[in-house]
Amino acid sequence: MEWLSDEQRFSAIEENLKIINEEIAAAAIASGRNQQDVNLMAVTKTVESRFINHAIGCGIKLIGENKVQEILLKEPELNLSDCKAHLIGHLQSNKVKKIVGKVETIQSVDSVSIAKEIGKRSLEAGITTKILLEVNAGSEESKFGFSADELFERACEISGIDGVSIDGLMCVAPICEKEAEIRAVFSNMHRMFIDIGAKKIDNINMNVLSMGMSGDYKEAILEGANLVRVGSAIFGMRIYR
Numbered sequence: 001m002e003w004l005s006d007e008q009r010f011s012a013i014e015e016n017l018k019i020i021n022e023e024i025a026a027a028a029i030a031s032g033r034n035q036q037d038v039n040l041m042a043v044t045k046t047v048e049s050r051f052i053n054h055a056i057g058c059g060i061k062l063i064g065e066n067k068v069q070e071i072l073l074k075e076p077e078l079n080l081s082d083c084k085a086h087l088i089g090h091l092q093s094n095k096v097k098k099i100v101g102k103v104e105t106i107q108s109v110d111s112v113s114i115a116k117e118i119g120k121r122s123l124e125a126g127i128t129t130k131i132l133l134e135v136n137a138g139s140e141e142s143k144f145g146f147s148a149d150e151l152f153e154r155a156c157e158i159s160g161i162d163g164v165s166i167d168g169l170m171c172v173a174p175i176c177e178k179e180a181e182i183r184a185v186f187s188n189m190h191r192m193f194i195d196i197g198a199k200k201i202d203n204i205n206m207n208v209l210s211m212g213m214s215g216d217y218k219e220a221i222l223e224g225a226n227l228v229r230v231g232s233a234i235f236g237m238r239i240y241r
């Protein structure tokens with residue numbers, strides 16, 4: 001949408017959100033739930049603040065950024081009085097101190113050591129930080145996240161760390177050719193979400209199942225996602241500078 005005027009981009013965002021909200025409602029109902037049971041996060045990496053604020057004006061209550069530096073830069077320009085921000089990208093331990101207290105939830109916790117660092121910095125700040133455990137749901141070499149095999153054991157270790165509270169699971173699904181393949185990945189995530197929640201372990205709450213992006217959010221909802229992270233379908237193709 002780079003070649004469009006700001007006005008045209010504002011109306012495209014509005015139009016896109018209308019369509020996405022309708023599709024979320026339809027998929028939620030098809031999975032036996034209501035639209036209100038599924039939260040839409042607008043993923044705002046590379047998007048300029050005026051367009052993010054426009055999406056917030058259209059009713060977006062949750063935004064996601066991948067990079068600590070980018071959140072900190074944009075935060076002063078955003079209308080966040082009625083909108084929360086989450087970190088959804090891989091976090092390095094030297095950036096933890098900067099991000100703790102700036103976001104409601106860190107969705108991309110992919111090791112025990114990063115959870116320990118988040119706990120330590122949260123305690124220093126006098127807060128508890130909500131985290132999601134990132135799962136490498138497609139067992140891809142190139143992706144961050146816990147393997148399905150180790151997830152429960154690592155969750156138990158992390159549950160004992162002061163200053164963090166496990167609030168659910170997230171994944172970035174692999175690119176699949178067939179719908180049945182991606183549905184199976186999401187269904188497997190949902191099963192782990194339910195199984196771990198059923199164990200009722202102290203400091204492990206399975207409230208949030210964050211999965212599904214622009215290309216696969218409908219399939220994710222059909223398999224039980226209650227938070228979808230949508231970027232390009234709202235804001236247009238990303239241009240990396």
Ligand SMILES: *Cc1c(COP(=O)(O)O)cnc(C)c1O
Nearest residue numbers: 043088213214215229230231232
């Ligand atoms: C970029 C990104 C998204 C959104 O991707 P789109 O395909 O543009 O919807 C969602 N989750 C994560 C972790 C991302 O990095």
